[in-house]
Every structure is written in structure tokens, then in C-alpha cells.
Amino acid sequence: MTRSLVGMLLAATVATGVIAVTPTAASASELGQSAARPHLLDYKIYFGKCEDTCRIKVRIKSVTRLKLYDVSLNARLWVNGKKVGSCYDYVGSIRPKGVRWAGCTVRSSKLSTMWNRYNDGEIDFNTETKTNVHYEWYS
Structure with a gap:
């Protein structure tokens, strides 16, 4: 995977006080995988x-x-x-x-x-x- 693709994959978004790590739509379609929750x-x-x-x-x-x-x-x-x-x-x-x-x-x-x-x-x-x-x- 390229460096920019890894950066997009690990983009953290903050919505209503909940942290969620989700890939962007382009990176998810390029990888052919669904979004996964971080393992805490x-x-x-x-x-x-x-x-x-x-x-x-x-x-x-x-x-x-x-x-x-x-x-x-x-x-x-x-x-x-x-x-x-x-x-x-x-x-x-x-x-x-x-x-x-x-x-x-x-x-x-x-x-x-x-x-x-x-x-x-x-x-x-x-x-x-x-x-x-x-x-x-x-x-």
C-alpha cells in the first residue's frame, strides 16, 4: 500500500465526542474491504x-x-x-x-x-x- 493510502485509511474522525477510525470511501473501494473498528x-x-x-x-x-x-x-x-x-x-x-x-x-x-x-x-x-x-x- 502506498503511504497516502495508509494515511487515508487511518484518518480519525471525531463526531459527537466519539472517536472512530474509518477509511475514506475511495480507500475502502480500492482495498475491497469494509471498515473495521479499532481493537482496544x-x-x-x-x-x-x-x-x-x-x-x-x-x-x-x-x-x-x-x-x-x-x-x-x-x-x-x-x-x-x-x-x-x-x-x-x-x-x-x-x-x-x-x-x-x-x-x-x-x-x-x-x-x-x-x-x-x-x-x-x-x-x-x-x-x-x-x-x-x-x-x-x-x-
Whole structure:
């Protein structure tokens, strides 16, 4: 990419006190990509005991100098490639460069059924989770 294209791509606009990094219309069409939000968080996922109920803990770290508001966590649990449940947790606000923990528990009949089939020796029990952390920030 050329230097001017990178400059257009990272043009910061301020509208009603909210900072948003968006590419211009020309640069988005040249790249063939849609606009993406800046990543202000870094997080790591931990599993607790996972049998007929599964505990998911997430360490959320702010990597910006802005205070983040209304942070929430959505987690979906998959066992052997099949979705067995989801959960939600409201975290609150995170101070600049701060760390907060979020956690939720998945309880569902699908998870219980998969655990019973694992105990009977019919299937493996390979857990995987997909998370989405939502936040807002102001300048």
C-alpha cells in the first residue's frame, strides 16, 4: 500500500465526542474491504470445570488510554463442532490500561446430553468457545 493510502485509511474522525477510525470511501473501494473498528481490548479465555455445566472465564485488558464504558461479554460454547449453549455477562467500565474479569456459566440440555454420551464412551468431549466483547468509548 502506498503511504497516502495508509494515511487515508487511518484518518480519525471525531463526531459527537466519539472517536472512530474509518477509511475514506475511495480507500475502502480500492482495498475491497469494509471498515473495521479499532481493537482496544486484549483478552484471554480460561475454562473452569466443564461437565454438564461449563464455566467460562475471560480476562479483559484495556490497551488504550481511554476509559471504556458498557463492556459486556457474549460467549458461545461448542463441543465437537456442535453449539451446545451460550451465556452473557455485563462487565461495566474498564479504566485506561486496566484489567477486569468476566465469567459466565453455560447450562443446557444439549451440554448435559453430550456429557452423558462422553461418559458412556460414545463420543469425545472437545470444548471450544467463541467470544464477543462489546464496548463503547468517548474522547
